[in-house]
Amino acid sequence: MAKKWIYAMEELGQEHFDLVGRKCANLGEMTRLGMRVPPGFAISVDGFEQYMQVTGLGERIEAYFASLGEDLCDSVQKQMDASQAAKLLIAQTPLPADIAAEIESNYEALCARCGVPDLPVAVRSSGSVSMPGQMETYLYVRGAAEVTRRVLEVWESTFNTRAIAFRLEKGMPVDKAPIGVAVIQMVNARSAGVLLTVVPTTGDQDQVVIEGNWGLGESVVAGDITPDNFIVNKDSLAIEKKLSTKQRYVISTLNGTVQADVPTHLQELPCLQDEEILELVRIALGVEKHFGLPQDMEWVVDNDLPFPANIIWVQARPAKFSASQKEADADYIVDQMARLFRR
Amino acid sequence: MTTATVTQTTTMLPPVTGFEFDEKADLEQSPAWFLDATHSVPPWTPLFGWFWINFCRHGMQYGAEKLSLPTVKGWDWRFRNGGGYLTVMLVKSEEEQRQREDRFRVAIRPFIEDYDGLWHSQLDEILGLYEDLKKVDLDRATNIELLDNFEQTVNVCRRMWEVHMYMMYGTYTGYILFENLCRELIGIDDTHPLFHKLISGFDNKVLQVDKRIWEFSQKAAQLGLADIILASEPADIESNIEAAEKGPAFMAEFREFLDEDGWRMQRMSEMNQPTWIEDPTPPLTNLKQFLVKGGGFNLEQEREKISREREAAEKEVFAKIAPEQKGWFTTILRLAQKSGAFSEEHDHYLDLYTHAMMRRSALGISRRLVSAGTIDTLDDIFFLIPEEIRKVAINPDHYNLRPSVEARRAEWLEWCKEPNPPAILREGFDMDQAMAMLVKSNDPIALKVVVGAMPVVREELNADLHGTCGSPGVVEGLARVILNEDQLADIQPGEILVAATTSPSWTPVFSFISGVVMDRGASLSHAAIVGREYGIPVLMNVFVGTEKIKTGQRIRVDANIGALYVLDK
Structure with a gap:
């Protein structure tokens, strides 16, 4: 195949939104801003498209959806059935060897670049x-075969019931959806978390809020722990700390990520040093300035x-x-409630 | 001049003037009218029917209009032989649907943004109205004040139904959305055990009253009253307690509790039977049943377990939800969780309480009518209609309403003999089309209360009856078929209740039965909600349970798979 469909993150930027999807384009843009991101590559929407075309799967799925007729919009049960049927078609269609090889x-190459086999x-x-x-x-996906398998599963997720329903609602084509995939190195995380250049509860834009825990960021994002x-303070850079007793965290193991007890001696210690906090803030303020919007x-x-x-x-x-x-949540719920009456 | 009282003779007014079912006009208006079997079987007395038809109807149209539901304008109601017949009022053009949707988007927001604040402000208003009504001392009031109290009760009933249906439409809309999201996001529907776990483990007022009765049973045991109560027939419990040494003090305390929480009817939607305050036999029977069963209050023991299961279920579900979807999903989940509590509490605070107020006010006037000789007995008032009450209330001694009462009572007795048809359909219109009309309305109450999920018959299960899961679990035991409230006292601890439907006035028995089989029901039916809180299996929509199962038969109920087995055929 002639057309390039895999890119290193460094090659990408905001303008590649449609090509590789939001997440990959953002990671690319971040590298341009001098932010350190985990090394990795992006599979563009053409990757999925190619798989669909070469195997004839696209036509089969298109024909399947065409056979369902108009009333798909009206029946969740039909959408669930369609989801299952489309996923079954994908499961029955192995990835062509050249796509897998790419x-x-x-x-x-990524393994070699990081110097770790089975990265x-x-x-x-x-x-x-x-x-x-x-x-x-x-x-925590390891090994080429596993990576390919997971890429296929990401593609398959475009036929989740909810995704189908969403496309129907928005009047988008239901039988296909462009999707990119990011494959990036797992960082050996000591600590992780989120940073907002605005106080989310008050809208105060003079402060930066950082939340973190030991281990991977999942425990913070999921809101399972304190x-x-x-x-x-964005001006004075004065740091106000509220430390918590961090009893649980998420770590990587050979079998994937698991929840575990934080070692006792770490529970009361801050998960970030002051110099690390200030470095996070410094970079975050640069990004905020670049985009002209508070950042999450x-x-x-x-x-x-x-x-x-x-x-x-x-x-x-x-x-x-x-x-x-x-x-925004209430708006979304209102939309969904209004939808109930359009069946 | 004649001193003879006026005797009404020939022209008897129909009970619900203006809303009597008129076959020609009403079938022209709508092709299908459904009997409200949950509330109007057995047939209503004329006075109760008047209240229900006038104001439940008004409340539904008020609620649908206030929320501007895009596809439905509420229900219309008619009265026929003591039965309430209803039909949905569809929005006719797509243009109008769009206009209504625009307003709906604004009107529904309070339910999303501050559900508790909304519900409690409305509840406080209604509870305040009850207190005003109760301020009138009916024995000392003048006839004018009694009539005034009656008119105010009419207004309170009207306002209660407005709040009732506005809240119910809004709440059920949220609940149905949650059901849909569960189907779409995690592939489970409202008959799935995981779904039930997500919305169980919450306290509500009706369950709190159950617990108070259990506490009284413990107190009775401490005071040495248990043997007396256990040896008494239901009707004699009160007098036998009173006769015991420590009995009067106990009953005084029990009545104090009833003054607070006893404003409820034995039958949920009727006013011709005493309230708990007038006759404490039903709660005392529950108290006795607690003593028979022994042990702790299982609701309390179950609660912690069910709450933990709910938390685990929430975790399981949240793991399948993307972080950015969590915000709105949580809001809808909480809304759905409140639906169960609302379903139970509104019956207690709204329907049952208002009906108790209606009875109180009507009996206040009835006492004057009896002593003036206008009617013979207190119960006669339920066979009058407000127009007649207004006519005679200030000067009852000038009227004789016995012929009216007699004629209507005779008519009512006839209604009770012959069951009302489940639906009245236009010529050429069948039940499937009628159901399709309900579905098309998207009416949240019709979908949750009238239509319900149909059981899937799975041949491989080889079950005797099929149903849908209202509360998960499996149980084996003796069946007890209950056809009306009077039989509730017969239920023995550990039995499986088999009924057409249940209402909040039945709640206390749930603490000592081991399972429930219902002919009809949906996931927000009373039995399903209470069954989940008590952790007992509930199988619903069995349709012919009360017909096919006999009291004393050993049955096995597997709510999880929707199957019922009769073990000794």
Whole structure:
């Protein structure tokens, strides 16, 4: 195949939104801003498209959806059936050898670049439209065969019931959806968490809020634990700390990520040093300035690298904040309720 | 001049003037009218029917309009031979649907943004109205004040139904959305055990009253009253306690509790039977049943377990939800969780309480009518209609309403003999089309209360009856078929209750039965909600349970798979 469909993150930027999806384009843009992101590559929407075309799967799925007729919109049961049927078609269609080989060779190159055979990576969906229900993320994936398998599963997730329903609602084509995939190195996380350049509850833009825990960021993002909380004044850079007793964290093992007890001697200690906090703030303020919008970012501190190379970013996006988040949720719920009456 | 009282003779007014079922006009208006079997079987007395038809109807149209539901304008109601017949009022054009949807988007927001605040402000208003009504001392009031109290009760009933249906439409809309999201996001519907776990483990007022009765049973045991109670027939419990040494003090305390929480009817939607305050036999029977069963209050023991299971279920579900979806999903989940508590509490605070107020006010006037010789007995008032009550209330001694009472009572007795048809359909219109009309309305109450999920018959299970899961679990035991409230006292601890439907006035028995089989029901039916809180299996929509199962038969109920087995055929 002539057309390029796998890219290194460094090759990408905001303008590649449609090509590789939001997540990959963002990671690319972040590298341009001098942020350290985990090394990795992006599979563009053409990857999925190619798989669909070469195997004839696209036509089969198109024909299947065409056979369902108009009333798919009206019946959740039919949407569930359609989801199952489309996924079955995918499951019955193995990845052509050349496509698999391309993904595998890029993965091997990534392993070589990091100097780790069977490098543990995260495989994440990267849609160009934020689509509910189509958000597969696989952490700690190792080995070329596993990586290819997970990529296929991300593609398959475009036929989750919710994603189908969403496309029907928005009047988008239901039988296909562009989706990119990010394959990035798993960071050996000492600590991780989120950073917002706005106080989400009040909309106060003079402070930066950092929340973090030992281990991977999942425990903070999921809201399962009470994290350490740091509030930094953007002008004076004064740090206000609210430390918590961090009893549980998420760590990587050979079998994937698991919840575990934090070793007793670490529970009461802050998960970030002051110099790390200030470095996080420094970079975050630069990103905020670049985009001209308050940012919602995810960070990881690497366990093996020296400061400041240990500060790694995995996400940056415009922050939703204050009443606006609640309002956006309420708007969404109202939309869904109105939909109930359109059956 | 004649001193003879006026005797009404020939023209008897129909019970619900203006809303009597008129076959020609009403079938022209709508092709299908459904009997409200939950509330109007057995047939209503004329006075109760008047209240229900006038104001439940008003409340539904008020609620649908206030929320501007896009596809339905509430229900219309008619009265026919003591039965309430209803039909949905569809929004006719797509243009109008769009206009209504725009307003709906604004009107529904309070349910999303501050559900508790909304519900409690409305509840406080209604409870305040009850207190005003109760301020009137009916024995000392003048006839004018009694009539005034009656008119105010009419207004309170009207306002209660407005609040009732506005809240119910809004609450059920949220609940149905949650059901849909569960289907779409995690592939489970409202008959799935995981779904039930997500919405169980919450306290509500009705369950709190059960617990108070259990506490009284413990107190009775401490005071040495247990043997007396256990040896008494239901009707004699009160007098036998009073006769015991420590009995009067105990009953005084029990009545104090009833003054607070006893404003409820034995039958949920009727006013011709005493309230708990007038006759404490039903709660005392429950108290006795607690003593028979022995042991702790199992609701309390179950609660912690069920709450823990709910938390685990929430975790399981949240793991399948993307972080950015968590915000709104949580809001809808909480809304659905409140639906169960609302379903139970509104019956207690709204329907049952208002009906008790209606009875109180009507009896206040009835006493004057009896002593003036206008009617013979207190119960006669339920065979009058407000127009007649207004006519005679200030000067009852000038009227004789016995012929009215007699004629209507005779008519009512006839209604009770012959069951009302489940639906009245236009010529050429069948039941499937009628059901399709309900579904098309998207009416949240019709979907949750009238239609319900149909059981899937799975041949491989080889079951005797099929149903849907209202509360998960499996149980084997003796069946007790209950056809009306009077039989509730017969239930023995550990039995499986088999009934057409249940209402909050039945709640206390749930603490000592081991399972429930219902002919009809949906996931927000009373039995399903209470069954989940008590952790007992509930199988619903069996349709012919009360017909096919006999009291004393050993049955096995597997609610999880929707199957019922009769073990000794």
